[in-house]
Amino acid sequence: MGLNLRRVDFPDWIEISISKKERQDLIHLIYQNIPGYNPNCFPYDDEDEDFNYPRVGSYGVYNTFRVCLEVLTGDPLEIDISDFDNFELRILDYFKENLENNSIEIPYVRHILLTSDCENVLLPVAFDQPFWFHDFSFSSSIGVMRALESFADALNFNLCEPIDQNELDPITTAKNVSKIIYQFINEKPDVVVEFC
Amino acid sequence: MRERNHEKGAKYQRYVKYWLDKRPFLGYDSDIFGDAYDVSCKATMIGGISYDISMHLKKDHNTLKILYIECKYRDEVSGTIDAEFRKFLIDSYNAFKCAENDDANAAQFCFISNISPSKLHEFMRSPQNYTKCELEKNNVQIDNDKLLRLNDRIHALILSKTILGVE
Numbered sequence: 001m002g003l004n005l006r007r008v009d010f011p012d013w014i015e016i017s018i019s020k021k022e023r024q025d026l027i028h029l030i031y032q033n034i035p036g037y038n039p040n041c042f043p044y045d046d047e048d049e050d051f052n053y054p055r056v057g058s059y060g061v062y063n064t065f066r067v068c069l070e071v072l073t074g075d076p077l078e079i080d081i082s083d084f085d086n087f088e089l090r091i092l093d094y095f096k097e098n099l100e101n102n103s104i105e106i107p108y109v110r111h112i113l114l115t116s117d118c119e120n121v122l123l124p125v126a127f128d129q130p131f132w133f134h135d136f137s138f139s140s141s142i143g144v145m146r147a148l149e150s151f152a153d154a155l156n157f158n159l160c161e162p163i164d165q166n167e168l169d170p171i172t173t174a175k176n177v178s179k180i181i182y183q184f185i186n187e188k189p190d191v192v193v194e195f196c
Numbered sequence: 197m198r199e200r201n202h203e204k205g206a207k208y209q210r211y212v213k214y215w216l217d218k219r220p221f222l223g224y225d226s227d228i229f230g231d232a233y234d235v236s237c238k239a240t241m242i243g244g245i246s247y248d249i250s251m252h253l254k255k256d257h258n259t260l261k262i263l264y265i266e267c268k269y270r271d272e273v274s275g276t277i278d279a280e281f282r283k284f285l286i287d288s289y290n291a292f293k294c295a296e297n298d299d300a301n302a303a304q305f306c307f308i309s310n311i312s313p314s315k316l317h318e319f320m321r322s323p324q325n326y327t328k329c330e331l332e333k334n335n336v337q338i339d340n341d342k343l344l345r346l347n348d349r350i351h352a353l354i355l356s357k358t359i360l361g362v363e
Contacts, residue, residue, distance in 0.1 A: 116205075
């Protein structure tokens with residue numbers, strides 16, 4: 001189960017996920033962060049209701065991808081490892097040994113690193129910073145795609161290729177996660193996507 | 197630097213793992229077998245379906261069963277988990293149906309979440325009937341013998357953040 005991707009009808013999503021008395025606060029926050037936002041501008045097709053949405057992997061798999069980004073874009077010593085289990089510590093060591101630490105700049109990487117690993121909503125408009133409303137985070141799917149493209153450039157792979165099921169090292173895992181997310185967004189780039 | 201609230205799901209999964217490891221389960225001793233994010237991820241697969249965690253279930257140090265676990269976190273106030281539970285039931289039925297005989301005979305499946313599916317009591321009364329309804333609703337072709345055998349192999353466990361001690 002772990003982390004799945006699902007296309008959502010945004011007005012419906014707000015109705016289901018946000019209590020009536022808080023909806024206006026959320027809309028206000030969205031207007032603050034996305035000037036010119038129009039709540040009805042995101043297309044949605046009923047066929048997207050099919051529940052067989054793709055599984056990115058376990059939450060740990062997605063965390064592997066994010067640790068990979070953190071090592072590439074920042075100082076690995078700054079990663080908070082207080083909660084990491086042995087699997088995660090081994091993966092961090094692997095990235096530190098095999099990647100050039102703090103070596104690249106990835107635009108919009110905050111839309112991946114500073115958002116939640118579930119209950120994150122990707123809006124198909126460009127905006128600079130992700131934002132939070134209670135436990136929900138909101139990021140730009142355009143920003144996420146730009147970040148994934150830079151990540152793929154840095155590691156020299158193609159995001160549109162099939163995922164690699166033979167190699168099981170952490171870097172391949174991170175590449176696979178980025179491919180699953182990119183391909184799903186890219187299929188219908190104008191639709192709101194939820195990490196659920 | 198990322199703050200810890202950016203990894204709600206990962207943190208929940210981590211605490212589930214701590215809670216499960218070495219805890220008696222289904223009358224067996226247990227320990228973690230595979231995790232979905234390193235080379236041991238092969239150990240989390242059965243019948244072509246990937247699970248989040250797998251565990252050895254043992255008696256006298258001999259592994260007799262493998263427990264495949266799906267782990268799902270949703271916000272306690274606004275979240276619902278029904279679609280994920282339905283997916284788990286259908287996936288587990290398909291995994292059980294497609295697995296090699298030996299693998300299927302040793303398999304147990306468990307859905308672990310912090311909030312309850314809304315019809316959990318109906319599932320608990322008869323996992324077989326409940327799963328059958330979900331399969332029918334989703335037009336999955338049913339092998340009644342497999343479904344009967346799945347009945348006492350499919351489980352749900354609600355582990356709230358409070359029980360786990362997740363901050």
